[in-house]
Amino acid sequence: MVNFGSSNALICLTLHVTNVATNFGRQRIPCSTPQARRLQQKKDKEALRQQHRLVVARLKEILSSLKETKPRYKPAFDTDASFPLQERHQVQPPPVPGPPTTQIGPLCLSPVEAASMRVVQDTHVDNSTPRVLYSDGSLLNSGTLEVSQAFGVVDLTQDNPLTVQGRTDGHASSAKAELMGLLAAVLSAPPEQDIVVKLDNQSVVDQYSRLVKNRRDTLPRKRFRSTYAGIWAVLWQAVESRPGRVEVVWIKGHSNIHGNELADQAAKVAAQSGSVPWMVDLTQQTDITTFAHCYGGIVEIDLRQLLKQQSTIRHHQAWTSQRRVKRAIPDIDDVEWNSTLAYVHDRHAVFTFYSNSKDSHQRTHHIKKLHGMLPTLNSMQARKPNLYPTCVCRRCELEKEDNDHVWKCPSAAETTTEIWKEAMGKINEWGVQATNSYNAARKREYKRAVDRGRQVPRPVPIHWWPPSDADHVRGFSSIGGARAVHSGSPAPDRDEKPMWNVSDLLRGITPLSMLTEWSAVFRTPMSIAKTVLHKFVGYLEAQASELIWKPRCSATIAWEQSQGISAKDKTSKYTGPRGDWSQGYGYITHDGFCPCGASLATHDEGRCPGATKDPRAADERLLESLLGRRRLSMMERMGRIPFIRI
Ligand SMILES: [Zn+2]
Ligand SMILES: [Zn+2]
Ligand SMILES: [Zn+2]
Missing domain, CATH: 1.10.287 (Helix Hairpins)
Structure with missing residues (x-):
């Protein structure tokens, strides 16, 4: 302008x-x-x-x-101007009939707990020194259906310690429990009484100074979009309207402060009780007038964050329902994604801006490999039937080549065994490395603790004990074909129908089940065993690219040249009839099977078993996780990905 x-x-x-x-x-x-x-x-x-x-x-x-x-200054806190649409769009949650409750200020709670609150409210006011209240929150069984969040408030200034305790529901976190404890403490004290609330959660104390104490200087973005913004606004209103002053102080938790211990106990007792969760009446504050509701529940986190999470989880759900993903990754929940994604990103963190053309090419290759979408001869033939009359593998010249055959080609068997043996030979080296860095980390931890004046036992250095060959065989037996590759000669698998095969390891997938089973044979802490096995799979994957995939490409290009297929032909536009794409992309589908990899006998009315695209189911999982009833997998969250160091 x-x-x-x-x-x-x-x-x-x-x-x-x-x-x-x-x-x-x-x-x-x-x-x-x-x-x-x-x-x-x-x-x-x-x-x-x-x-x-x-x-x-x-x-x-x-x-x-x-x-x-144009007015010269924008009025602060003019909610009429900020929300001209509020009346029309305000949605009240449907009234739910429940057990009898009592209203105290903005709180709606059970009569028994209300009575304990009244006892504190009726105590004698003495403002010679501010009264100290301790509050604490507790979150139990997070990630399960029995999730319970509760809080306790303790007043030690009277003849007998007075406690107020209660439960809360909705979006679950320990911060929410602490915040509700703070709100209960402020509303329990007699209004004229100056109080100091002591609690052990640093972030709640910081938020208090921003969202209550200095609320008038805080930007609307912070006031409206903070987590639990409604409860903070109610707390602000409560603090503003009471004559007594309120101060919130952080204390160290679990360090034998009597009041804090009592509050902690009260919170734990309340969390295990089946009492009615306290409700906060969000209409009893004037700052925020509109709240979003999602599937009948109020949205307590930032709405934009919720929408982002929703699209992430919906994309993930749609991805798991793809036929090619079902075929290439037989069990998505049995993959150690930390390590698998570390190979995809070539051991670089996802959210750095590190990139170059080589890295980008490599990542393309990894992602295609993971999804079974490498340009093998079967898909080349489907794309350009005029150039490729046949899709027989150019190395063994026996079988048709698809994404499965690349890794299982008889001509690659010897190379696979060699790579496997090399990787096995490196396990001790990796083990010693991992053990050393483990010991060094323990030592650093110990030093830090001693510097802070804490009494901790000196860590005992751990030694690397190389597992025997028989141990290793026991460890990797769940992998199909691993025994044969290990011995270099045909050998039967332990399981009749193994979920994973050596080819999956060569494609850079680390199965969780293999990790658990194999780690058990190492006589070291689990983390060391895991690091070693991540390195093992990483080595197989990198070497297989160099020694199996690249020679395969050279052989195929040599054959193309002998057939007179030039690079120009391959990139030219083809308009004739295409091959059969219904048979899936990178894999040849055998008779009696579906492109998803399952046999047609398991298909009811042609529907693939397992996940189907269902945005509602994805939303439900997200809501359950927000309510603390479920933990999302890393792929569903896909926020900051913590790689295991390899
Ligand atoms: Zn606490
Ligand atoms: Zn072959
Ligand atoms: Zn299917």
Whole structure:
């Protein structure tokens, strides 16, 4: 927007307009005699003067109209101006009939707990020193259906310690429990009493100073979009309206502060009780007038964050329902994604801006490999049947080549065994490395604790005990074909129908079940065993790319050249009939099977078993996780991905 506010701007603008007009005039005039020229100039000047007067008049008009409509300062806290639509769009949650409750201020709670609150409220007011209240919150069974959040408030200033305790529900976190404890403490104390609330959650104390104490200086973005913004607004209203002062102080938890211990106990007892959760009446504050509801429940986190999480989880759910994903990754829940994604991203963190063309090519290759979408001859033939009359593997020249055959080709068997043996030979080296860094980390931890003046036992260094060959065989037996690859000769699998095969390891998938089973044979802490096995699978994957996939590409290109298929032919546009795409992308589907990899006998009315695309089911999982009843997998959250160091 142009600023018409200052008179300087006005002058600049008029000058500019005049100059432009002059230039225009000069270009158009043909000059004949001196008299005629002088006359013309005079006319021009007059015309310009008139133009100038017009521009100035118009600008003055604009300026005066701006002054009328635009107020100089935006009023703070004018909710009528911020939410002109509030009345029409405010949605009240449906009333739920339940056990009898009592209303105390903005709180709605069971009569018994209300009575304990009244006892504290009726105590004698003494403002010679502010009264100290301890509050604490507790979150039990998070991630299960039995999730319970509760809080306790303790007043030690009376003859007997007075406690108030209760449960809460909705979005679950320990911060919510602590916040409810703080609210209960403020509302329990007699209104005229100055109080100091001591609690052990640093972030709640910080939020208090931002969202209650200095609320008038806090930007609307913070006030409206913080987690539990409604409860904070109610707390602010409660603190503002009481005559006594409120201070909130952080204390260290679990360090034998009597009041804190009592509050903690009260919170734990309440969490295990089946009492009615306290409700906070969010209409009893004037700052925030509109709250979002989602599937009948109030949204207590930032709405934009919720929408982001929703699209993430919906995308993930749609991805798991794809046939090619079902085929390429037989059991999505049995994959150690930390390690698998670390291979995909070539051990770089996802959210760094690190990138170059080599890294980008490598990532493409990894993702195609993971999804079974490498351009093998079967898909080349489907794309351009005119160039590829056959899709027989160019290495063994026996079988048709698809994403499965690449890794299982008989001509690659020897290489696979070699890579496997090399990786096995490196396990001790990796083990010693991992053990050393484990010991060093323990030592650092110990030093830090001693520097802080804590009494901790000195860590005993751990030694690396190499597992025997028989141990290893026991460890990896769940993997199909692993025994044969290990011994270099045909050997039966332990399981009749193994879920994972050696080819899956070569594609860079780390199965969780293998990790658990194999880690057990190591006589070291689990984390060391896991690091070693991540390195093992990473080595197999990297070497298989170099020694199996790349030679395969060279062999195929040599064959293409012998057939007269040029690079230009491969990139030229093809308009003829295409191959059979219904048979899946990277895999050849055998008779009696579906492209999803399952046999057709398991398909009811042609529907693939397992996940189907269902945004509602995805939303439900997200809501359950927000309510603390379920933990989402890393792929469903896909926020900051913590890689295991490899
Ligand atoms: Zn606490
Ligand atoms: Zn082959
Ligand atoms: Zn299917």
